[in-house]
Amino acid sequence: MSAPTTPVQLGAGPAVLAFDVGGTDTKATLVDATGALLDTVRVPTPLSLDGTGDAVLAQIEALANRFRTAHPTVDIQAAGLIVPGLVDDENGIGVFSENIGWENVPFRDLLSERLGVPVFFTHDVRAAGAAEYALGGAGQYSDVLVVVIGTGIAGAVFINGVPYSAHGYAGEIGHSVVDPGGVECACGGRGCLEAIGSAGAISRLYRAASGDGDPADNAIGAREVLERAQAGDFRAQKIWTEATDAIGQVLAQCVALLAPEAIVLGGGLAQAGPALFDPVEKRMNSFLTFHRRPVLLPATVGENAGVVGAALGARRLVPNVASPVAL
Ligand SMILES: [Zn+2]
Structure with a gap:
């Protein structure tokens, strides 16, 4: 990354x-x-x-x-x-x-x-x-969703080129449920996207799965989880796959509701590049039928x-x- x-x-x-x-x-x-x-x-x-x-x-x-x-x-x-x-x-x-x-x-x-x-x-x-919409790669589109995946997950919605905030309540896709009754989320709910697919969750879930194993695992972040997954660590592969599956599923729901022309993925996790974008796009598209398929773009403002x-x-x-x- x-x-x-x-x-x-x-x-x-x-x-x-x-x-x-x-x-x-x-x-x-x-x-x-x-x-x-x-x-x-x-x-x-x-x-x-x-x-x-x-x-x-x-x-x-x-x-x-x-x-x-x-x-x-x-x-x-x-x-x-x-x-x-x-x-x-x-x-x-x-x-x-x-x-x-x-x-x-x-x-x-x-x-x-x-x-x-x-x-x-x-x-x-x-x-x-x-900033991403004004200066990044999605400026040519009028209906855009920008998703920031870091410690948490949140989105910014643009409809006809205008931001939509609903007095602050819009865009909280990190707290849409993908696993009812699943792992606890900081918001008080269970099975939220943020509790499964954020960089913070990937790190936390990997450490939890490690139990009382290698103490070095206590410092492991999402970047290291991905590196271990790519090196053949099955536990890391499972957590990474569940994360990208969850993100792809929620993006498909966003597509059904908003039909954005482009979805921009930013935040720390987006720096994983194809290791994130490829499985997320595949998963998202697996749920889409007649829907307008958005292009997935990386954030560039940084x-x-x-x-x-x-x-x-x-x-x-x-x-x-x-x-x-x-x-
Ligand atoms: Zn939540």
Whole structure:
């Protein structure tokens, strides 16, 4: 597995700040008027134990001040903020994050007050999906599903070129059930796709299957599970096959409902390339009959897709700026 290295080209436009608040780290970047990611930093995300999100907002304000001090000639005109969990894009509210610990925080308005510029606010996977749609290989299609497979699994839906979020509830394909009554999922359900087909699940299921065997197995990730499968490890082969079967099955259900012209697969697991795409496509197609078959494309924007999506959304808030796509 190797990470895609295509440089991101946002193109000319207003200079903006972009913040990607993750469960572990927060990534912040300054995009200049040429579209370059001029300065990028990564810091640990503070826990928000009081549920207000204040710790996160204070950290973002400090990062913004740092960028302004370090680049005094850059005219920052807007900011983009993306967060995990349940996000109400329309109202600018972080509804819930179990990992970081907030509930019903009006992030968009609070951050705009702190920074003194307009703020674009959305869910991390929808932002990454928008970046892939705007700058990756699916731009020629109007009906597109972008699926990010990493620690978890989530999707971003574009219908007629417009993102569809349903007040934050759309796109949660990681929690569609493929094995009723099966393995426990972090959401409280059982047999969800995310509990079987995510990179996190592949690693976890392999370690569980190892029992009290080789202690080195405790550190094994999805990449190593694939390597062992390819080397003939039957246990690894079974877990990899069950994962790709589950992903293919859920994608077929998405095809039945949405009939996307293209499905983009991104996130850490997509870096497995044909070892993921080939069995997933075969499995998906095995369920399709009269349906329109989508093309499966790899994500190309790479690890910066989140901040790039946040920056694209922020730029759209600046008056008289044409966006290459709806965000
Ligand atoms: Zn679940």
